[in-house]
Amino acid sequence: MSDKKIKDVMVGIFEYPHIPYWFSLDQAMRIIKVSFISTKKYPEPLAMLVFDEKYNLLGTLTLRDILRGLEPRFMRTPTEKAQVVEEDETALSLVWDSLFAKESRDLAKKQVSEVMTPAKFFVEPTDPLTKAAYMMIHNNLILLPVLENKKKFVGLVRMIEIFDELSEAILKE
């Protein structure tokens, strides 16, 4: 295993669009389109960073979070789900399709803070890469903020770089 630390593989925070928590999902979608899709830049993951009024990181917002935010309400809670006759996933997706025009457009008005992945887990620049891998595996994350002295947000570490380094170490042996 190389001696590389988080600081050697992390990327700058401005690689990702910043948005405040009060932006709506449709504003976030527009930013994703402008920043990534129309420029044909597809960094893995396509995500945005969500901040509070004083520029503290609150969370990350991925395409998955946005799509989840657009899902009709009844598809999310078990009690309401019972109202649907067919519960298999294909049928549910068809119900969503019939509701898309109406409900998902309304849902796109809600704030990104409601659907983002809260930033609960961090790594330090001097941490080993395996720590980031561990946190990603156990918390289902593909992007981790890097904080200096538990406070200053200095970068981001992505699964792709962690994977690249760890796989490299294994394959060259």
Place this chain on the structure above:
Amino acid sequence: MEELIQREDHQKLYVQLLDIIKKKIETREWDVGFQIPTEEDLCKTYGVSRATVRSAIAELVREGYLFRQQGKGTFVKQVVSDKLVMLTNFRELMLEPGVEFSTEVRVQTTMMPIGTIGNLLNISLDKHIIYIKRITVVEGKPVIIQEIHIPLHIGPDLLHENVTVNSLFGLFKKYKIEITRVRNYFGITFLSAEEARAFNLTEGSPTLLLNQLFFLGETPIMYIRSVKRHDSFGFAIEFKKSSMDERRFYVKR
């Protein structure tokens, strides 16, 4: 010849239309008091949907370029000053001389330009901006709400500066960013729900609006939108043209 909407352009259609109309107002092709064409005519002329026309008009009303008169139509608003070099800072501009005030910084963060901000600052929509929102308080009452937008690359350190005590102009000086020109638009607008809450007034109340675009040479480097409560404070402006004819407006209720 009419300027056309570029459909292949990624910029939103309403922003393009808004720019076209703004240009007509700024060049006085549509002068003060001019009744702008109906929504239907604009749809036909520019080949856009009614929703696009409505969004553009709504934004121009919000920015103080146009006003609507129920049952009559939409008109170009009186612009008190245009392209004048401002000698005073905003507080001197919007507060009576000698008034004691304090400043609360509600927001100081970065974001992506939304709405017309990218266009105003002439930056691509995937570039970050610094967004600051300050409230000026006089005798315990919020009087001015200011929203400040600065492209991040102009002065990234401004993001971490204390803008409660330091003036933006002082900070620009510190970073050797020289403001060479200011374009001011004064007008009346209507309070948004959020602004009304901050002022403890009713949504839709008329309010004084000042839009300022600051330039370094030909590059826009800061856009400030300020709204000032109308119900208890005066409005003082002092500015100078590039020549020496100085004018002073002072209005007090």
